[in-house]
Amino acid sequence: MSQQTTTPAAVRAGLADRLPVWLVPRVSGLHVAALLIALMLVGLLLVPVAQVMIVAFQDPATGAATLQNFVDFFRTSLFRESFWNSFYVSAMSVVVATAIALPLAYITTRFHFSGSILIQSLGFIPLIMPPFVGAVAMQLIFGRNGTVNLLLKDNFGISIPFMDGLNGVILVQSIHYFPFILINLSASLRNIDRSMEEAAQNLGSHGMRLFRRIVFPLAMPGYIAGAALVFIKVFDDLGTPLLLNVNNMLAPQAFLRISSIGISDPMGYVISVILVVFSILSLWASFLFMRGKDYATVQKGGGGMARRTLKPGEKVLAYGVVIFILLVVLSPHLGLLLLSFGTIWSFAPLPDGYTLANYVTMWENSKTFIMNTVLYAGIAATLDVIIGTAIAYIVIRTRIFGRKGLDYLATAALAVPGVVLGIGYLRTFHSIDVPLLDKPLASWWVIIALALMIRRLPYALRACTAALQQVSLALEEAAESLGATKRRTIQKVVIPLMTGGILAGFVTSFATAAVELSATIMLVSSNNDAPLAYGIYLFMQTPSGRGAGAALGIVAVIVVAIGTIASQIIIERDKKLKSSGDVH
């Protein structure tokens, strides 16, 4: 290239560039973006959550600092009971989820089992249905007068209280969240070098003893990671207990106090503090447990656990167990499907007849819900990927002061239960009026979209970070060396290369935001503003609305399923594109 070519940057170099840095701080567009994002995160996450924390420690009348609210909390027997119930339900859900996930993980990783891939992908199915959606269908199948108990009563004269009270919450939650354990545990099991197992066999160990003494302990880190997630999710969840009408748990109590007594009642805040503290505690405990226990032992020449061929007897047993578990796991989906196509379904193993009427009713009554959902989830997901890309770029590619903090703050949203965020928003934004509309910000529909945006940001951020990490710095430098400015480089090189990852992040955010209930339920101020998840909740409140609610639930499941599959396809295609690019 000739000497005369000047870069655009050089053309613009003016007085400011010749002065010392301390006199004229170089402020780029990225600095401005970082600042805006920081302000937004502070305003929409930090302040509301801090507000909740502060109110919990304030005397409601005087505003003075006090522990009285906590004393009152633990003096009230209903709250004590709720606390123990939440704890009990979470712990039992971990146990039941383990009972479901362990055999599936073990059989699929340890044996030549033709259904392995099926199980591993079916394992994701529960995750694509919000748990509260399946809850009602589960009542109809496992409830006191549900399919299973009616059959048991007719044939054996017994009934089993699967769905009574807390049992129902435990069953629904463990069926919904067991994939967290399945995925993590399977990954751990696959990371155990076969020599670990063979060394034990060589020393005389086999069968269950081998599993108990070697295999399971080595898979423990993955198991604990999954179990901690299940515990937190169940502990924080509002939708499922609410739909099952189990109110003596923490999250429903917080919701009920705020929605019936009002936002000045301190108990909702105390509960929020407890929820947050427990989330953090269990994450911390699992972190402590896993410290120094990186057991990924696959080594040179190894290759995961040795897979064994099942003997005929074992095969029958394995298929039996797997089919039984899959039936249980898929029961909410089957139930929901039946319910949505059923005429009347009560006191009978199956619906009396089948019809499409529910879908018609649903469509007539839910257009607003669906439109709202598309609007809210669309706004949330769009903002998520924009902000996620910006944060990812700032964290990975710049040395802007405090960039790590941005990352941590955005990720911290993971530890904030939806109920807590909802309460925080109500408290923080009820006194701020929206200009021109003359109503508080807390009851304006935009706040729902913003809440969803904050709740899904950690996931989008992770997708964007992964996408950016795949864009080699050299490509960027090549563009810059050819004279492109930072901004044009980002626009023309970085973003296009990240498209796949960003799109995947968008789809995931959209699909999961579309069925989120716990934060939205607190922020919906009128049925006209309600999204789909809230709509399902409303339908399910009356027995006559159930069919339509189920139909809407099916819509939700399809939305999330399409989203999940689409993002999976996008990621795969992107990967192929990138790897074929590497070859050239």
Place this chain on the structure above:
Amino acid sequence: MERAGIQIEDVHLSFGDTQVLKGVNLDIKPGEFFAFLGPSGSGKSTLLRAIAGFGPTPQGRIRIGERDVLGLDPWKRNVGMVFQSYALWPHMSVRDNVGFGLKEKKMPTAQIRPKVDAALDLVGLQHLADRMPNQLSGGQQQRIALARTIVVEPEVLLLDEPLSNLDASLRVQMRRELLRLQRQLGLTTIFVTHDQEEANTTSDRMAVLDGGVIQQVGSPQALYDAPANLFVAKFLGTANILEGRVEVDGPEARFVTKTGDELSLPQGSKADGSNIVLRPQNIEIHREAGQNALPGTVLHKEFLGSQIRYLIEAGGTEIVVDQSHSVGLDWYEVGANVHLRANTSNAVVL
């Protein structure tokens, strides 16, 4: 301890359609230190694992001591195996690792402790009993893995490249220690390696494998001096192989190279064979022509300290010659015309 031999008869083994072992026969004597030597992928590990009961069940017969073990579960074989990766369980202390096998045998805890201590003592690491495996160096892990295996008093000891994860100096030290331990216990031992020096220095006898077939069995010296085929000749040490033919003339025999140069062979050499194997140290370089000498040109020279290694073009190929170095010895320059005198009294014709 009872010493057991190992008999392997006509063992075939395939992974799917790939045949990995193709008719292996071996008779390993009780108390012997036996090495499997071969290039990567030759089937050494596969054979060793078949003896321990891992991997697909082979065809043929495998006997340990008096027992036919083919098809027997690994945990019923009483064969001790040390893995290349050591495979110490990271969630157990050194003591628990070593005591594992005894516990599996339902030995009372009170008896396990002294046995574990004795085993750790044997490898000199009693002071590390309460450490976790990730707090040990590679060499220490290696010894613990060994202790864990011998504490259960197996009939035979199988070692799959036990030294490959150690650095060079430690490797030399460990192989001596292994040998000492083996002699002390009198344990029939199979040692897998692709490093001929390791095999040479430790084993009583060894088997050279290639492509799933045993090429030759014998003592390291026998295999070096009298390789049965070109593969073994080339695999063990540096071998110069000249192509040509044998001409027999009454009691006299000579080897005529492609280039027409002649090397006399000892009386009674076999008349067939088209290659002669010359070791680098059995060739001398001279400036003058002479009896039994090949003319050649120096292509390259390397100073190796105690030796100078020359690469010389002669007899239609490139020949490696080692000359021991001493002060004042003058070197042959690259490009110099020289004559190679080979000591053919022990030369092998193949």
